[in-house]
Amino acid sequence: MFIEPKTPHSDTVWDECELWSRDRIEAFQHEALARQLARVGRTSAHYAKVFDEAGFDPQGFSGAADLKRLPMTRKTDYVAGLAADPPFGTFRAVEARDMARVHFSSGTTSRPAPVLWSHGDLGRWADLYARYLYAQGLRRGDVFHCMFGYSWFVGGLGASLAAHHLGAMVIPGGSVDTKRQVETIVEYRPRAVIGTPSFMAHIAEAAAGMGVDLPAGSVELVMVGGEPGASVPGTRQRIERLWGAKMFDCYGALEAQPIAWDSALQIGPHIAEDFLFVEIVDPETGDDVADGERGVLVLTHLDKEACPLVRWWTGDVVIRDSSPAPDGRTHARLPGGVLGRADDMLIVRGVNLFPSAVEDIVRAHPGTSNEYVLVVRDAMRDPNTGMLRGIGLRVEAAGGADPEGLREALGSVLRDALSVRFEIEVLPPDTLPRTVHKAKRVVQE
Structure with missing residues (x-):
């Protein structure tokens, strides 16, 4: 038409x-x-x-x-x-x-x-x-x-x-x-x-x-x-x-x-x-x-x-x-x-966490690529309440960034801004899958 x-x-x-x-x-x-x-x-x-x-x-x-x-x-x-x-x-x-x-x-x-x-x-x-x-x-x-x-x-x-x-x-x-x-x-x-x-x-x-x-x-x-x-x-x-x-x-x-x-x-x-x-x-x-x-x-x-x-x-x-x-x-x-x-919101130690809040910090942080994935792990849940005590985060190092330095610096910024503990994995460039349609930013493990 x-x-x-x-x-x-x-x-x-x-x-x-x-x-x-x-x-x-x-x-x-x-x-x-x-x-x-x-x-x-x-x-x-x-x-x-x-x-x-x-x-x-x-x-x-x-x-x-x-x-x-x-x-x-x-x-x-x-x-x-x-x-x-x-x-x-x-x-x-x-x-x-x-x-x-x-x-x-x-x-x-x-x-x-x-x-x-x-x-x-x-x-x-x-x-x-x-x-x-x-x-x-x-x-x-x-x-x-x-x-x-x-x-x-x-x-x-x-x-x-x-x-x-x-x-x-x-x-x-x-x-x-x-x-x-x-x-x-x-x-x-x-x-x-x-x-x-x-x-x-x-x-x-x-x-x-x-x-x-x-x-x-x-x-x-x-x-x-x-x-x-x-x-x-x-x-x-x-x-x-x-x-x-x-x-x-x-x-x-x-x-x-x-x-x-x-x-x-x-x-x-x-x-x-x-x-x-x-x-x-x-x-x-x-x-x-x-x-x-x-x-x-x-x-x-x-x-x-x-x-x-x-x-x-x-x-x-x-x-x-x-x-x-x-x-x-x-x-x-x-x-x-x-x-x-509403159905994507994660509650970590009583804090309401939306993936977009993490995205804002990760993509503004020097030394990261465009890609990131949040990882929800049963191992990070409180055995009595089932509530998350922390959450995993995978990012890629970019521009020759030192992985350990990036992990510590990004973790500090995220913790201060969101009051949530992140277990951060820093991966080599081009490790995470690239998405041509709608990206899946939260995975369960």
Whole structure:
């Protein structure tokens, strides 16, 4: 599907809704929620049942607080819906003739799950995605080198569709053949590249090994998604240094594309509040938390047609800031991006530890490579409580660093910053596996 380029609202803003007042955003969301809940209750077998069991009549919707009467929707619910009515499940809310696209989950924790798009969804997706690429600096006529995967994965086709809509020229490189990716960057001189943080770090390593000076090249914008990274200061600093370019966070998920993306200011991804109604909740109680407090992101689609979700539990831990940005954009931001996943959080001697906190320190520390792995070992658990007393960490020495000196220095920094004991293994360069898709940073041994 090719969508014609659109004329943006201004030199800096794609859509005028990015500048709406908070009152206008909330009024829009109220009207959109009323329409969407009424439609979902009619067309989605899953939500028709959920609404009935909760005694929820969408025709009587009076405000966002009414959503609290409904249960969270979790991945287990979605998977159960697929089993109940294969292959597309009970969440489907369009007829077969209106289905235009299906993408699949990675299948890392369960069988790959399909998510549908209608023709209207594809147009909406392209426009939202283009909005964020534009906010980060991509312009019509730029060369855009896409290094997200295209096989099954949602990222590659979504990014390409959006860049076409914006008017850029797209190189659909995918996430394979590292040497050719580097050669393509040298020959075709893209202004912007996009991929996972892990693959961007891997490409930079490979380029250096090939004698290619990326910072002296054409790339000015490095856009990343698929895993935390661009909002982790240590990772951002490292990749910006390796590429000699600005790096931007692009936050989405298969079930909700897109969610929130950086602007050129790099002060936290802006939520697409004309597409999603957002709740930030306490993971234990489900109660709303205030702006500035950590909580789990819960999403409700405002106009998704084919596979709408109501109160979708993302599992992602975030902080919201609803104040206007210095550039005039008013949609709420997520300072620090995704801070971790509620189900990935480790508790070590009573300290809540997210892998992203370790990543920030490791990637900012001199003498380390881009790669690291956290190791959870049963031997490091208290025999009485089963709680972790420490955690393993594998890193690579780089740049001729002394392994023992690196181990001691890094251990000291981690201990002081995180109040956690790490058993650090310093490995030779190129020991840890390089990742071209989503990196696995925590392993059990």
